[in-house]
Amino acid sequence: MxxxxxxxxxxxxxxxxxxESTQKTLEKTRILAELFSGSGEDLQEVVLLSTGQPxxxxxxxxxxxxxxxxxxxxxRASGRSEDEITRVWKNEGDLGDxxxxxxxNKTQQRLMSKELTVENVVERLQxxxxxxxKGLSQSVDQDKKQSELADLLSSADPVEARYLARIxxxxxxxxxxEGTIRDALSEAFFDGENTQEIQRAYDFSxxxxxxxxxxxxxxxxxxxxxxxxxxxxxxxxAKKVNTIEEGFEEVGxxxxxxxxxxxxxAQIHVNDGDIKVFTRRLEDVTKQFPDVVSQVEENIDSxxxxxxxxxxxxxxxxxxxxxxxxxxxxxxxxYEIQKLKEQIPVTVRPFDLIYLETPILxxxxxxxxxxxxxxxxxxxxxxxxxxxxxxxxxxxxxxxxQRSLSQGHEGIMMKNLDAEYKPGNRVGYMVKLKxxxxxxxxxxxxxxxxxxxxxxxxxxxxxxxxxxxxGTYQEIxxxxxxxxxxxxxxxxxxxxxxxxxxxGRKVEVRPEVIVxxxxxxxxxxxxxxxxxxxxxxxxxxxxxDKEEADxxxxxxxxxxxxx
Ligand code: ATP
Numbered sequence: 001m002x003x004x005x006x007x008x009x010x011x012x013x014x015x016x017x018x019x020e021s022t023q024k025t026l027e028k029t030r031i032l033a034e035l036f037s038g039s040g041e042d043l044q045e046v047v048l049l050s051t052g053q054p055x056x057x058x059x060x061x062x063x064x065x066x067x068x069x070x071x072x073x074x075x076r077a078s079g080r081s082e083d084e085i086t087r088v089w090k091n092e093g094d095l096g097d098x099x100x101x102x103x104x105n106k107t108q109q110r111l112m113s114k115e116l117t118v119e120n121v122v123e124r125l126q127x128x129x130x131x132x133x134k135g136l137s138q139s140v141d142q143d144k145k146q147s148e149l150a151d152l153l154s155s156a157d158p159v160e161a162r163y164l165a166r167i168x169x170x171x172x173x174x175x176x177x178e179g180t181i182r183d184a185l186s187e188a189f190f191d192g193e194n195t196q197e198i199q200r201a202y203d204f205s206x207x208x209x210x211x212x213x214x215x216x217x218x219x220x221x222x223x224x225x226x227x228x229x230x231x232x233x234x235x236x237x238a239k240k241v242n243t244i245e246e247g248f249e250e251v252g253x254x255x256x257x258x259x260x261x262x263x264x265x266a267q268i269h270v271n272d273g274d275i276k277v278f279t280r281r282l283e284d285v286t287k288q289f290p291d292v293v294s295q296v297e298e299n300i301d302s303x304x305x306x307x308x309x310x311x312x313x314x315x316x317x318x319x320x321x322x323x324x325x326x327x328x329x330x331x332x333x334x335y336e337i338q339k340l341k342e343q344i345p346v347t348v349r350p351f352d353l354i355y356l357e358t359p360i361l362x363x364x365x366x367x368x369x370x371x372x373x374x375x376x377x378x379x380x381x382x383x384x385x386x387x388x389x390x391x392x393x394x395x396x397x398x399x400x401x402q403r404s405l406s407q408g409h410e411g412i413m414m415k416n417l418d419a420e421y422k423p424g425n426r427v428g429y430m431v432k433l434k435x436x437x438x439x440x441x442x443x444x445x446x447x448x449x450x451x452x453x454x455x456x457x458x459x460x461x462x463x464x465x466x467x468x469x470x471g472t473y474q475e476i477x478x479x480x481x482x483x484x485x486x487x488x489x490x491x492x493x494x495x496x497x498x499x500x501x502x503x504g505r506k507v508e509v510r511p512e513v514i515v516x517x518x519x520x521x522x523x524x525x526x527x528x529x530x531x532x533x534x535x536x537x538x539x540x541x542x543x544x545d546k547e548e549a550d551x552x553x554x555x556x557x558x559x560x561x562x563x
Pocket of ligand 1: 237
């Protein structure tokens with residue numbers, strides 16, 4: 001098909017120069033809108049270049065060119081030595097500026113070559129990106145790649161070279177955010193209207209080239225852009241809250257409360273039974289996680305869906321959770337995958353479903369959760385829904401928090417049951433609650449025998465701080481339930497020999513067991529002898545290495561310094 005307008009690359013680089021000369025977002029939007037509305041059939045390519053990358057972000061492609069390689073490329077394109085280019089680069093502090101100067105010094109060749117068009121630039125950059133993508137499985141012909149890029153650069157005039165060079169190393173830096181591109185499209189095609197619809201289309205497609213094409217066609221086309229299988233979308237992110245109460249205020253009551261695992265966020269697409277695993281940065285890591293693929297194959301009863309999950313690593317010896325830091329090894333590894341899979345086994349913990357035969361991210365979370373539950377058959381060792389509870393009771397939330405922390409997880413997530421799924425947004429539809437306060441080391445000063453199944457265990461623990469003034473321990477709170485069975489047992493064993501007095505189920509113990517305690521805040525309180533109460537205290541670990549608890553004075557200081 002013949003194109004009606006050919007936009008020359010110089011038009012784009014002129015606009016880029018203009019964009020660089022202003023800090024004002026409104027001004028940037030106007031410059032871009034003007035460029036977009038005059039781009040005709042080349043709009044998609046022009047928009048992509050404005051994002052700084054010649055391909056849509058969901059493709060997660062890369063030209064794979066380092067600054068050092070770009071020096072070589074500029075040298076090939078300009079005939080100047082690599083030393084000279086490096087010198088100018090250091091002087092200017094920017095390789096784009098260096099490319100501009102070098103190309104400036106070379107005139108002969110360019111006069112003979114044709115003008116660069118946008119179409120041609122994008123096509124050639126994409127060709128190089130494809131070579132790079134192939135290189136994951138076989139070695140890339142670096143020489144071919146460099147000569148292709150050098151050829152492109154040698155057809156550029158100085159200003160064009162500046163921006164081409166920056167695009168090549170993925171460092172365009174025009175100060176143009178996604179929101180600016182969205183607003184410019186709205187201004188260019190809808191007189192500044194319909195920004196929400198454009199944003200939605202971008203959230204679902206992660207592709208400004210597709211969105212811009214739709215903008216040219218009209219609002220209906222924009223609205224018809226939907227989530228697609230095998231095209232990862234940005235994950236919905238969480239806001240941070242400091243207290244359970246704040247969490248409820250943000251997400252409403254009742255809320256869904258989940259454990260927050262310290263794993264890796266993974267979006268799993270099942271397309272006609274074919275499974276792909278994407279990281280939060282939209283990288284395809286399917287090859288690195290064959291065990292995730294088989295867990296999904298076995299435990300997910302749908303051939304077309306998108307799951308939002310946390311992949312959690314565990315120690316094969318004792319089954320305990322391992323932190324993300326260790327698990328992340330598996331993301332980078334491209335070889336010996338089988339071996340690593342045994343060293344760092346994982347379980348998949350789904351917590352949301354955004355596609356089930358059709359996009360469902362606009363359904364309320366409670367419905368998506370029900371849909372998810374329907375297609376998951378849980379397995380003890382592999383794939384399991386996240387630990388969760390629907391509740392409006394802060395005590396229950398606190399108990400979950402304690403349990404989550406004592407099992408080595410990061411804390412809890414609280415989620416709005418009525419909310420839709422907003423890709424890429426840190427909206428308050430889900431919030432995370434992790435311990436934030438400085439911990440205190442406190443002594444266990446008393447306890448209570450539990451009831452029922454655990455009647456021979458000491459459950460509820462009274463904790464105290466040291467009052468230097470009179471050399472006694474003062475109570476500051478009761479620690480919640482929600483410890484693991486092993487922890488209860490260990491505590492009982494430690495405390496039994498220390499019991500000094502017994503009154504019904506309550507015992508007093510010598511203050512010799514020191515525990516590290518997390519809490520939400522310190523309050524003044526007449527209930528405890530210290531005059532303070534810890535809000536939602538929970539045990540982090542035993543401080544075997546310590547004999548003394550923190551002092552009442554320290555607690556008074558902390559209390560006074562709380563906002
Ligand atoms: P953090 O450092 O706290 O993980 P973050 O910026 O990486 O923060 P946030 O969106 O702020 O990510 O926190 C939510 C993250 O917690 C998710 O991206 C996900 O990887 C992880 N997570 C663990 N368990 C859950 C769960 N049950 N529901 C949702 N997210 C979970």
